Amino acid sequence: MEQKKVLTMVLFVMAHGLLAITVHASQQLPAACDWYESLIDTCKSALLTAGFGFNPTSDCCYESYYAFNHAMFDKTGKAIINMCNCFQFATKSLKYDPYKIIGLPHTCGIKISFPISMCVFWPTVPLTLVPKQ
Numbered sequence: 001m002e003q004k005k006v007l008t009m010v011l012f013v014m015a016h017g018l019l020a021i022t023v024h025a026s027q028q029l030p031a032a033c034d035w036y037e038s039l040i041d042t043c044k045s046a047l048l049t050a051g052f053g054f055n056p057t058s059d060c061c062y063e064s065y066y067a068f069n070h071a072m073f074d075k076t077g078k079a080i081i082n083m084c085n086c087f088q089f090a091t092k093s094l095k096y097d098p099y100k101i102i103g104l105p106h107t108c109g110i111k112i113s114f115p116i117s118m119c120v121f122w123p124t125v126p127l128t129l130v131p132k133q
Helices: 002-027 031-042 044-048 058-073 078-092 098-108 116-121
Strands: none
Touching: 031 044, 031 058, 031 078, 044 098, 058 078, 058 098, 078 098, 078 116, 098 116
């Protein structure tokens, strides 16, 4: 009976710890990443991997497709700026490979209407990146 109590307590502490880690990880993303959090999380292993090979999963490409389309079809242009700011955060703070972020649309077969290399590397995102619709 005592072993069950100890086991229950251990499982509770582990679950609480996992929840705390999950909440902490999502809190570190800036507001600009709110719409792109799923892409950032789903593509993590592909975008963090060092080396020349780049093989995003189908889930990563799926999330990327919806994220890029959301950014491009926002008529205000704010979604592209947020995406760019989120990618800049991911390269600096999360240590994502900027070249893999730049290659993501091509590798996943996504046509985009803005220069993603400028989006990732420029210190501030100029409004001229936003496509006119």
